Amino acid sequence: MSVINVKGTHDIIGEESNAFAYIENLLKQICDLFAYSEVRPPVIEHSELFIRGVGEGSDIVRKEMYTFLDKGERSITLRPEFTAGIMRLIVQNKLLATNELPYKVYYCGPVFRYERPQLGRYRQFNQFGVEAVGNNSPEIDVETITLAYTILSSLNLEGVTISINTLGDDESRNAYKEALKAYFAKYLDKMCPDCHSRYELNPLRILDCKVPEDQEIVKGAPKMKDYLSDAAKERFNRVLALLDDLDIPYQVDDTLVRGLDYYSETVFEFHYVSKTGNDYGAIGAGGHYDKLVKELGGPDAAGVGFSFGVERLYSVLKDDNLLPEDINNPVEIYIMPLGMNAKAMALSVASELRLNAYRTDICYEDVKLGNMFKRAERKGAKFAIIIGDDEVNKQEVVIKNLTSTEQKSCPLDKLVETISKEMGEDK
Numbered sequence: 181m182s183v184i185n186v187k188g189t190h191d192i193i194g195e196e197s198n199a200f201a202y203i204e205n206l207l208k209q210i211c212d213l214f215a216y217s218e219v220r221p222p223v224i225e226h227s228e229l230f231i232r233g234v235g236e237g238s239d240i241v242r243k244e245m246y247t248f249l250d251k252g253e254r255s256i257t258l259r260p261e262f263t264a265g266i267m268r269l270i271v272q273n274k275l276l277a278t279n280e281l282p283y284k285v286y287y288c289g290p291v292f293r294y295e296r297p298q299l300g301r302y303r304q305f306n307q308f309g310v311e312a313v314g315n316n317s318p319e320i321d322v323e324t325i326t327l328a329y330t331i332l333s334s335l336n337l338e339g340v341t342i343s344i345n346t347l348g349d350d351e352s353r354n355a356y357k358e359a360l361k362a363y364f365a366k367y368l369d370k371m372c373p374d375c376h377s378r379y380e381l382n383p384l385r386i387l388d389c390k391v392p393e394d395q396e397i398v399k400g401a402p403k404m405k406d407y408l409s410d411a412a413k414e415r416f417n418r419v420l421a422l423l424d425d426l427d428i429p430y431q432v433d434d435t436l437v438r439g440l441d442y443y444s445e446t447v448f449e450f451h452y453v454s455k456t457g458n459d460y461g462a463i464g465a466g467g468h469y470d471k472l473v474k475e476l477g478g479p480d481a482a483g484v485g486f487s488f489g490v491e492r493l494y495s496v497l498k499d500d501n502l503l504p505e506d507i508n509n510p511v512e513i514y515i516m517p518l519g520m521n522a523k524a525m526a527l528s529v530a531s532e533l534r535l536n537a538y539r540t541d542i543c544y545e546d547v548k549l550g551n552m553f554k555r556a557e558r559k560g561a562k563f564a565i566i567i568g569d570d571e572v573n574k575q576e577v578v579i580k581n582l583t584s585t586e587q588k589s590c591p592l593d594k595l596v597e598t599i600s601k602e603m604g605e606d607k
């Protein structure tokens with residue numbers, strides 16, 4: 181029996197792989213414009229990092245982590261998200277003491293969650309995101325949302341809904357948690373087992389429960405907005421006013437609480453339903469946190485960040501035909517050698533063309549010339565270079581323009597010059 185991929189993982193091949201590169205490059209360029217620099221934390225971390233960072237009350241820590249003992253009996257976890265690892269990286273490398281604040285970074289790479297695979301939901305998927313750490317202000321929250329909005333606009337994703345809410349400061353959240361506990365205590369015996377542990381660990385998580393009967397109970401629960409302190413209200417209103425100034429559209433959603441325990445104050449999510457009607461879930465999400473750096477042994481510093489799911493961005497762009505046509509980088513020149521000696525010459529001709537930045541491929545298989553032309557067409561090549569024994573003897577090649585079908589012989593020492601002229605004429 182042949183071995184297949186692990187459930188919930190997927191192979192990224194061909195056009196999809198080119199699309200991922202396009203998306204990731206665009207996101208990197210925009211992060212660069214906003215003065216964020218890249219960090220690459222390891223994929224594996226001590227499990228304790230996520231238990232302390234993401235929080236014991238989160239679904240991620242309770243049931244979705246890929247955790248194992250390594251050969252030294254250490255508990256290791258494949259990262260289920262980036263933020264905790266980046267805070268560890270920042271604290272361990274003392275980056276807040278040695279950089280201007282906020283310290284602004286972006287990241288991109290695979291994350292792992294043992295979830296039930298379904299549309300838009302994998303067990304290994306890719307996230308692209310940012311963190312700005314060491315400044316606790318509504319302005320930096322707004323810069324982060326602006327960055328995300330710029331990314332979505334550059335991808336031509338119009339009609340994204342930005343949902344935003346505040347979880348308030350500690351005072352507000354503690355009062356709200358108490359109110360939730362008092363409310364849910366009345367219904368707990370009718371609720372799912374998960375909600376029982378959520379009730380103990382973090383009653384805010386009950387608001388995210390997907391069980392339909394529990395959702396009905398959640399509908400009657402107290403609302404965060406009624407428990408906000410004056411300071412928390414003022415901060416949130418300033419975020420909204422700044423977004424208005426920048427003409428960034430949003431919807432306040434007072435049911436939005438986010439699934440990770442570290443968030444406080446501003447939280448937000450990005451939704452887009454493709455024209456096909458496919459709803460892959462949130463395409464991105466993020467928020468502000470103020471305890472995480474300290475929790476992981478660092479100074480008292482707040483941060484804000486967001487993360488996009490690259491698979492979900494790809495799916496909506498693909499569904500709505502928003503991927504540029506030229507992401508596939510077609511071969512420009514296809515070399516067709518006829519025989520052993522021609523193949524040797526093809527290798528050196530290809531090297532010269534590649535050194536001059538022409539995307540070049542060679543037909544290595546001994547097939548008929550007609551078949552080689554079909555391959556050139558399939559690859560989207562503009563020119564074919566044909567090399568037979570005659571050409572080897574005369575140290576020349578035949579160049580065929582595959583659009584005009586004109587062909588001519590060309591001495592090897594004039595090859596690049598001729599191709600460059602032909603490409604110019606072609607444009």
Ligand code: AMP
Nearest residue numbers: 300301302305462463464465487489492
């Ligand atoms: P989170 O870290 O849960 O806030 O997720 C951030 C983003 O990652 C989401 O908005 C999705 O776009 C993406 N995402 C989360 N979970 C999955 C998953 N299981 N499969 C694919 N993408 C996901």
